[in-house]
Amino acid sequence: MPNWLDVNPRSGVPIYVQLVQQITHALEIGILRPGYQLPTVRQLASELTIAPNTIVKAYDELAKLGLIESRQGVGTLVTANLHGTLYQHQLEAIFEHLSALVRDAANLGISEQEVRDHFESDLTRFYRGQQDRQRKKSDDEHTEIIPGQ
Amino acid sequence: MEAVNQTGAASKASAAIELHNLEVKYGERSAVNDLSLTVPAGAIFGFLGPNGAGKTTTIKTMLGLRKPDGGSVCVLGYDAVMQSLEVRARVGYMSEVNSLYDFLTIPQHCAFCRSVSRQWDQEMVDRYVSLFGLPTNRKVGKFSKGMKSQLALSLLMGSNPDLLILDEPTAGLDPVARHQFLNHLVAEIAAQGKTIFFSSHILSEVEAVADWVGIIRDGKLIVCDELDHLKQTQKVLKLTYVELPPAAEVTMLRSLPGVMSLEQEGRSVRLLTHGDVESLSQTIQARSHALRNVDIVDLDLEDLFLKYMKEESNGR
Amino acid sequence: MVVKEFIEARSQLQGQIQQLTGSYDGYVWSQWFSKNGPDILAILAAVLGASLIASEVNKGTIFFLLSKPVSRDRVLLTKYLVSVLILLGVSLLSGVAILVASAMVGHPQNVGGVLISTILLWLGMLFVLGLALLFSVLFHDVLRPLIFSLLFTLLLSIPGLISNATLNAWNLTFYWSSFAAYQGTMFPLKALLICLVAALVPVLLAIPLFRKQAY
Numbered sequence: 001m002p003n004w005l006d007v008n009p010r011s012g013v014p015i016y017v018q019l020v021q022q023i024t025h026a027l028e029i030g031i032l033r034p035g036y037q038l039p040t041v042r043q044l045a046s047e048l049t050i051a052p053n054t055i056v057k058a059y060d061e062l063a064k065l066g067l068i069e070s071r072q073g074v075g076t077l078v079t080a081n082l083h084g085t086l087y088q089h090q091l092e093a094i095f096e097h098l099s100a101l102v103r104d105a106a107n108l109g110i111s112e113q114e115v116r117d118h119f120e121s122d123l124t125r126f127y128r129g130q131q132d133r134q135r136k137k138s139d140d141e142h143t144e145i146i147p148g149q
Numbered sequence: 150m151e152a153v154n155q156t157g158a159a160s161k162a163s164a165a166i167e168l169h170n171l172e173v174k175y176g177e178r179s180a181v182n183d184l185s186l187t188v189p190a191g192a193i194f195g196f197l198g199p200n201g202a203g204k205t206t207t208i209k210t211m212l213g214l215r216k217p218d219g220g221s222v223c224v225l226g227y228d229a230v231m232q233s234l235e236v237r238a239r240v241g242y243m244s245e246v247n248s249l250y251d252f253l254t255i256p257q258h259c260a261f262c263r264s265v266s267r268q269w270d271q272e273m274v275d276r277y278v279s280l281f282g283l284p285t286n287r288k289v290g291k292f293s294k295g296m297k298s299q300l301a302l303s304l305l306m307g308s309n310p311d312l313l314i315l316d317e318p319t320a321g322l323d324p325v326a327r328h329q330f331l332n333h334l335v336a337e338i339a340a341q342g343k344t345i346f347f348s349s350h351i352l353s354e355v356e357a358v359a360d361w362v363g364i365i366r367d368g369k370l371i372v373c374d375e376l377d378h379l380k381q382t383q384k385v386l387k388l389t390y391v392e393l394p395p396a397a398e399v400t401m402l403r404s405l406p407g408v409m410s411l412e413q414e415g416r417s418v419r420l421l422t423h424g425d426v427e428s429l430s431q432t433i434q435a436r437s438h439a440l441r442n443v444d445i446v447d448l449d450l451e452d453l454f455l456k457y458m459k460e461e462s463n464g465r
Numbered sequence: 466m467v468v469k470e471f472i473e474a475r476s477q478l479q480g481q482i483q484q485l486t487g488s489y490d491g492y493v494w495s496q497w498f499s500k501n502g503p504d505i506l507a508i509l510a511a512v513l514g515a516s517l518i519a520s521e522v523n524k525g526t527i528f529f530l531l532s533k534p535v536s537r538d539r540v541l542l543t544k545y546l547v548s549v550l551i552l553l554g555v556s557l558l559s560g561v562a563i564l565v566a567s568a569m570v571g572h573p574q575n576v577g578g579v580l581i582s583t584i585l586l587w588l589g590m591l592f593v594l595g596l597a598l599l600f601s602v603l604f605h606d607v608l609r610p611l612i613f614s615l616l617f618t619l620l621l622s623i624p625g626l627i628s629n630a631t632l633n634a635w636n637l638t639f640y641w642s643s644f645a646a647y648q649g650t651m652f653p654l655k656a657l658l659i660c661l662v663a664a665l666v667p668v669l670l671a672i673p674l675f676r677k678q679a680y
Contacts, residue, residue, distance in 0.1 A: 009357050012447025014377030045340040049332050051193040051360030052340055054377065212532055215679040237534040244528035251524070265533040 004031055007048050015050055019058035020065075027067055027078065028086060038068060038076040065089065165190045165225060165312050165344040166211060172219030173206050173368075180206040182368040184220070188346055188361065193339050195355030196348040197454070198365035204348040205245050207365070208316050211346075212242050225312055238267045241305030245316040245348075247297045249304075251290030255283060258304060266308040277303035280333070295326040302330075306338070313338065315347040319354060331358045352454045364457055371457050376450075383409075383453055386420040386430055387444040394418065394438050405429065410456060416441075421448070421456060489572045490648065497563060498582045499642045502556075503589065507618060509555060510590045513548040514597025515610035517541075518675065522605045527680055541598075541675045545668060548594055556587040578649040582642065585653055588660035589641030593618050595667030602675045637663055 004026050007018050026032045038044075041059065045052040059076055062068045066085040070076045079085060105115045166188035173181040181203045188194045198204050209215040210222050213233030222229035224236045249258060255278060263269040278285065281299040289297065298318055305313060318334075319327040335358050339345050349355050355362055362379065364372040372379070393416055394402075403411045407424040422429055426445055434440060518541070521527040530540060560583035567574045596617055600610030622638035633639045640659045645651040 010353075010450070012380055012449060014380045015360075016377050017381075042340045042342075046336040049335040049358065051191075051335070051358070052342060053189070053191050053193075054360045057377070209680070214528065214531055216677075234534050234536060237532055240532075242528070242532035244525065244532070246525035246528065248525045248527070248529035250526055250529075262533070265535045267534055 005048065007050060009050065016054050016058040016061065019055065020061050023058070023062055024065075024067065027082060032078050034078050034080050034082040036078040037074070038078065040075060163190045163226075164188060164223075165192070166194075166346060167223040168207070168210075168220065169223075170220035171207065171210060171217055171222060173203070173210060173215065174218045175206075180368050181210075181217075184365070184368070184370045186363055186370055186373050188344065190344050191342055192344055192361045193335065193359045194344075194346045194361040194363065195359030196346060196363050196365065197350070197352060197355050198348075199350055199458070202365045203368040204350075204365055205316055206368075208242075208314055208346075208348060211314055212237065212240065238308075239311045241308065241310035241313045243298070243301045243305060243313075243315045243318055245320065247294065247301075249289045249297055249301060252288060254288055255285045255300060258289065258300070259307065262304050262307055268309055269307050270309055271307065273309070274303050274307040277306055277337075280337070294321040295323070295330070298322065298330060302334070302338075310343065312344045312346065315345070317348055317350070319349065319351070327354065334358065352451060356450050364454065366458065379453065380447065380450070382423055383448045384422050384426040385446040385448050385452075386422050386426055386433075387442075387446060388418045388420070388433065388440055389442040390416045390418070391439040391441050392416065398436070398438055402433065405432065421452075489567075490574065491644065493563060493567060493572075493574065494582070494642070494644055494647045497559065498586055498647060499644075502559065502586050503638065503641050506552065506556065506586065506590045507593045507615065510548075510552055510593040511597045511611050511614045511618075513551060514594040515601050515614060516607050517544045517548065517598050517601050519601040519604055519607045519610050522680065523607060531680065537676050538672055541602075541672060545594075545598055548598075549591060552590050552594060553587055556583050556590070559583070575647070575649045578647040581649075581653065582647045585643065585646065585656055585660060586641055588657060588664055589638070591664030592637065592660065592667065595664055595671065599667040599671040599674070602671050602678060 005022050007015055009015060011018065023032070039047070041052050041055045044055050059068065059070070063070065067079055067082065068076055069079050102115065164187045166186070168184055168186045171181050171184040172179070184207060196204055206215065210217050211224050211229055213229050213236060216230055225239050227235040229236050253261070259271060259274055281303065283296055283300055289300065292300065319330055322330060331354055334345060360376055362372065362374065362376050363370055399411065399413055399418065402408060402418065402420065407422050407429050408420050409423050410421040412419045430443055430445060434443060521530060531537065560579050564574055564576060564579055593614060597610050597614035600613045604610050622636055624633065624636040640656040643653040643656055646653040
């Protein structure tokens with residue numbers, strides 16, 4: 001069943017990290033939905049032929065991230081509040097990205113003013129572009145309505 | 150990723166095998182030298198080392214086949230010397246040499262094992278025998294090496310062991326049979342939560358199925374760690390200097406804590422590191438010699454294995 | 466060479482005894498209980514004992530056996546007892562064969578005498594078996610225990626080559642057979658006890674040795 005899982009033991013990336021990354025990705029792109037039951041440790045160990053302890057570790061990690069939860073007698077489920085948690089993680093990732101960019105820019109010796117100017121012009125360009133697109137969209141809707149009059 | 154810091158936590162669970170300062174001698178020659186090792190319950194432990202490194206000797210002390218000359222051996226909470234019967238009642242052991250009776254058939258082997266085991270689950274044995282497709286009416290002497298290994302494994306499962314100790318279980322098998330055997334081992338047996346300790350001299354098969362690895366050479370344990378943890382902590386740090394770094398600087402790099410080895414080719418230096426590679430990289434970048442580029446690369450286990458082997462022989 | 470001379474010397478001795486008794490009984494006794502019986506059964510006992518542990522070590526099956534939750538003492542004693550029973554079976558069978566054959570040719574033998582001589586012979590053979598077992602624990606091949614146990618037994622019987630009562634008292638093989646017991650004129654209590662003790666000594670030595678042996 002988990003044909004979207006593709007673990008490579010020869011890779012330098014720890015296997016449980018591979019599992020966490022791939023399951024997180026499956027959650028993000030909607031292969032796994034809230035309330036979905038994940039395979040048991042035994043099933044997954046058997047299908048992927050990897051050590052059960054490694055899967056336990058990956059599940060523990062995903063539970064710590066708040067993406068899955070294990071319920072007594074039921075098994076391991078994708079958390080009901082998956083989208084909220086994912087959004088939270090994405091938010092954190094974005095801002096971390098931003099911090100990294102600022103740090104890199106400083107390392108390259110770009111002045112604070114220069115970074116700020118670029119950032120603001122980017123913001124302006126993006127939001128103006130968005131407004132334009134919206135206006136164009138509503139214009140299109142208008143032109144569609146016209147023939148019907 | 151935050152996950153990085155969490156590794157190794159599983160090792161604190163109860164131990165299936167604990168060796169403390171194990172010492173085994175053949176006459177004057179030391180076969181196992183001050184070896185300490187812990188195998189956590191539920192682990193698939195690959196015991197890796199070249200032939201004659203002391204793998205079989207170590208395993209024999211676990212089964213009470215040989216008494217240690219020093220140190221202690223604890224298996225499933227029992228002392229391997231004083232409580233050897235308790236150990237053997239709960240451990241399934243497969244020796245390096247084929248140790249089945251050539252003149253007996255499979256049902257005869259089952260009858261014998263049943264008579265000397267504390268518990269016996271014939272259905273379980275039958276399940277594995279049919280899984281491997283072994284003929285029940287032929288004498289075992291007519292079996293191929295692979296079939297004998299498969300039968301030995303099937304028979305082990307009859308006494309429902311908590312721990313399997315397999316000494317070179319895939320020796321003499323062709324690559325396909327080897328792959329099949331290990332897959333069954335993990336998919337059928339490890340998945341049930343049984344601890345597996347197997348020795349091997351082939352890195353790739355340990356890498357493919359084990360989650361723990363111990364590397365032994367000349368009777369000494371060189372590495373004993375969770376594979377995922379090894380992958381996380383052993384990294385390659387590639388440095389490219391703007392100008393050729395002076396010899397003094399290279400010597401300094403070599404002596405930094407966490408640097409296991411160093412290779413230099415002109416302006417580029419390759420460090421094999423252990424531990425916190427980030428802070429090591431920052432330490433190096435803070436030095437006066439300008440760097441054009443710093444890369445942190447995952448390590449191939451093969452490199453690591455060869456590295457450990459080489460390091461040990463250089464050290465002698 | 467030594468063996469040949471030994472056997473010849475022994476045959477001469479038997480011949481003298483036969484002349485002495487001159488009876489069919491004496492002939493049967495000297496042929497089986499005093500000569501061929503001990504020779505054949507000693508070889509059988511040595512073969513059985515030598516292979517008990519050494520052949521398992523040699524073939525590697527010892528690891529299979531010793532990894533089971535059974536104590537080494539039990540392994541050794543079980544194997545030993547099986548061989549003891551095989552030897553008993555062969556001894557009894559030959560005893561029965563003597564009784565039947567003698568009755569058929571019109572010389573029925575004393576059943577009690579044949580029985581007691583058979584038991585004595587069997588007990589005597591247990592010494593060879595135990596000796597072979599002891600060597601089987603010590604050596605990891607079958608040939609050495611076989612040869613050593615036979616040689617050792619042969620050495621023990623050397624005092625018997627000289628017809629001397631004092632020396633014969635120290636000849637273990639002397640106790641394996643007793644014509645008086647065969648004729649039913651005497652119960653060979655001393656011989657039985659000596660054979661029993663001689664049988665136990667090598668086994669009692671083999672047990673702790675096997676317990677300590679590393680494989």
